[in-house]
Each structure stands twice: as C-alpha cells, then as structure tokens.
Amino acid sequence: xxxxxxxxxxxxxxxxxxxxxxxxxxxxxxxxxxxxxxxxxxxxxxxxxxxxxxxxxxxxxxxxxxxxxxxxxxxxxxxxxxxxxxxxxxxxxxxxxxxxxxxxxxxxxxxxxxxxxxxxxxxxxxxxxxxxxxxxxxxxxxxxxxxxxxxxxxxxxxxxxxxxxxxxxxxxxxxxxxxxxxxxxxxxxxxxxxxxxxxxxxxxxxxxxxxxxxxxxxxxxxxxxxxxxxxxxxxxxxxxxxxxxxxxxxxxxxxxxxxxxxxxxxxxxxxxxxxxxxxxxxxxxxxxxxxxxxxxxxxxxxxxxxxxxxxxxxxxxxxxxxxxxxxxxxxxxxxxxxxxxxxxxxxxxxxxxxxxxxxxxxxxxxxxxxxxxxxxxxxxxxxxxxxxxxxxxxxxxxxxxxxxxxxxxxxxxxxxxxxxxxxx
Numbered sequence: 146x147x148x149x150x151x152x153x154x155x156x157x158x159x160x161x162x163x164x165x166x167x168x169x170x171x172x173x174x175x176x177x178x179x180x181x182x183x184x185x186x187x188x189x190x191x192x193x194x195x196x197x198x199x200x201x202x203x204x205x206x207x208x209x210x211x212x213x214x215x216x217x218x219x220x221x222x223x224x225x226x227x228x229x230x231x232x233x234x235x236x237x238x239x240x241x242x243x244x245x246x247x248x249x250x251x252x253x254x255x256x257x258x259x260x261x262x263x264x265x266x267x268x269x270x271x272x273x274x275x276x277x278x279x280x281x282x283x284x285x286x287x288x289x290x291x292x293x294x295x296x297x298x299x300x301x302x303x304x305x306x307x308x309x310x311x312x313x314x315x316x317x318x319x320x321x322x323x324x325x326x327x328x329x330x331x332x333x334x335x336x337x338x339x340x341x342x343x344x345x346x347x348x349x350x351x352x353x354x355x356x357x358x359x360x361x362x363x364x365x366x367x368x369x370x371x372x373x374x375x376x377x378x379x380x381x382x383x384x385x386x387x388x389x390x391x392x393x394x395x396x397x398x399x400x401x402x403x404x405x406x407x408x409x410x411x412x413x414x415x416x417x418x419x420x421x422x423x424x425x426x427x428x429x430x431x432x433x434x435x436x437x438x439x440x441x442x443x444x445x446x447x448x449x450x451x452x453x454x455x456x457x458x459x460x461x462x463x464x465x466x467x468x469x470x471x472x473x474x475x476x477x478x479x480x481x482x483x484x485x486x487x488x489x490x491x492x493x494x495x496x497x498x499x500x501x502x503x504x505x506x507x508x509x510x511x512x513x514x515x516x517x518x519x520x521x522x523x524x525x526x527x528x529x530x531x532x533x534x535x536x537x538x539x540x541x542x543x544x545x546x547x548x549x550x551x552x553x554x555x556x557x558x559x560x561x562x563x564x565x566x567x568x569x
Contacts, residue, residue, distance in 0.1 A: 182488075242257065315346075
C-alpha cells in the first residue's frame, strides 16, 4: 500500500480532540450519498414514465406511417408489397383516418374514426391487446349478436373506455356516426349519418386515445366516407423502434414524391422532447446536492490540513515531496466521495427497484395517497433503472468530489516546514 494512501486512511480515523472533524466527514459522506440516491431514484422514475408513455404510444400507433401529399392512396396494394420489402420492415397494413361525430340521444362527441383491416392491423399495432370487451375480429361481423335481439344487422365499431363512459355505451348498444362531409343537395350540405353497433371496448391507458378514437372495418369506412377503394395511408411495423429514422429516410429516398413517410418520433416529437428536457434539467438540479456535499468535503480537508500542520512539516522534513503531500489529502477526499457514492448507489438501487411496494407501504402507514392511479392514469408506479444512468451519476459524483479536494490539497503541498513548526 502506498504510504500516501496509508496516511490518508489514518487521517480519517478520529481522535478525541478531532471528533468535530469526523462529524463533518460523516455529514459530507451522507450528503454525497443522498445526492446520488436522489439522482438514481428520480431518473429511474422519469425513465419509467417515459418508457410507459412510449409503450402506450406505440401500442396504439404504428412505428411508421406512409401518406400521399396530394390526397388518398388509390393503388395501395402494390405500395403495400413494395414497403414490405424494405429492410427492417416487419409488416404493413392500410388505414383510413377521418374526423366524425358520435351521437347517442343527447350525448355527442367528436372523435377520430379509423378504418382498419382487422386481419393485418394486429400485426402492426397492439390494439388487440388493449381490448377489454369484444375482439378486434368482431369489426367484420354485420349479423346481429345474441345481445342485440331482433335488431337489424349493423356494422360494428370499437370505442375507447373513456368514450364509452362519456356516451354511456356498452357492447351491443347502437351509436350514430355522423360525417360533416355529407351529400350536397339543393338545400345545402347534409351530413351523412349511419348506425353502428358497439362490438368492443379498448383501454390503452392514454386518456387522449381512449376518449377520442373509434375503429371500424376498412370496408365500412370506405363505404361510409365515400372513398371507393382508396385509403388514407399505410402503417408499418419495424423490427427496431429506435431505427425508424433510418428506415423513414430510406423510404422517402426510394419512393419519393408524392409519397412521404413519418415515424413515431416525428409525430410525437413535442412530448418526447419535453420529457428529455425535463430529465436533463432534473439531473442538473439534483447534481447540486452532490455539489453542496463537495463543499463539505473541501471544508473537512481544510480543517484536517490545519490540524495536521505539524505532521505535514515532519513529512516534508523527512523528504516527502509537495506532490506526495497533495496526494495524501486528495486520496482522503476521494475516499469520502467514493464511500458516499457507493452508499448512494446501493440505497438508490434498492429504493428504485422496489419503489411501488415502498410507496404502497408509505400510503398504508400514513393513510395519505401519494400516487393516485385515477389522476395519473397509470396502472402501476413506473420505475426503470438504466445502467448507463447509474454509471453517469457515479462518475459525476466522484469527479465533483475529486475537484473539491484539489484546492485544500494544493494548499497543504505548499506549506513550508519551517513556517509550520515555528509555533509548534
């Protein structure tokens, strides 16, 4: 063991007359540990929220959407085959997208009507996993269901849970779908209206989707909206959701005008950018906790240097260089910083990996609801630890601790033996 490290470890052990310095050392170590722990827990929660949001977005929407700039796609079957041949594309399906109104007696709500192919949509989106009542294949059924009694056959529609609550609908109920783009008559534009039967209800966990989306079969959407054999666009699923940008650029380059492709990151860039910015800001703010603890490390070293003036002078008289003296106190400060960092990492990982039961336990003990699933629209408390974040936090804490040791260590290395021993 180098003698610098040996002496640095000895200085950490308190004597009776230097108990105050040891208390400050413990406080500094605890400060670093709390800062690291807070960073790991907060970033884990924010990453969990971000991943949960991405999962819900990708569960309802496709990874890539291909549209036509000057209108609807007519010969979409040939385009489907061409897009399915791109590297990284797993599957493709056509879709129709339009805004309509849903009416049930006195209740009316504006929604986005999506026409989908129930056979291929399940290969691209995870809508079928979000079904809480009915099945996706029920969209193709136009015969009366057992619950419908003797009512005439109607095309099926699948709506979100929140929309069903708003319009007081359940599976088997009838809803009027109204399109503002109706027929032109001598009396003006008359909206087109058609009766649909609710054949399914889905729950994605996103209020915006569950309250504004309604699905019908592709053929029914084409018939109701007067689109013939045309569609709005084509949805694609890719093997790697984080390589959609490369695939999108490849599609735009090879297919070209009037077609264009957009990936899920482009379509949700505002919310994704906000989450990324918020995570970065929280990292900077919580790093200040470690920075404050670093001042405690610097204060500890200043007091140790003042107390060990005689020892420094004796070491220099015995031939120790200024670099060796500086190394002694740098190592002492690093030991404090590394100990605090390791303690914080262990504590942070324990809490972050068991956050949901911990929050539940606190709620049961205090009787106060810290996390309301109804308010936050989540079925669990999200927490996700990324090893890269833990490494970044640990390295940042150690670097800050190292920088805090430099000035007091440099001051100790400059001490002249004669001046140090004059008043001893």
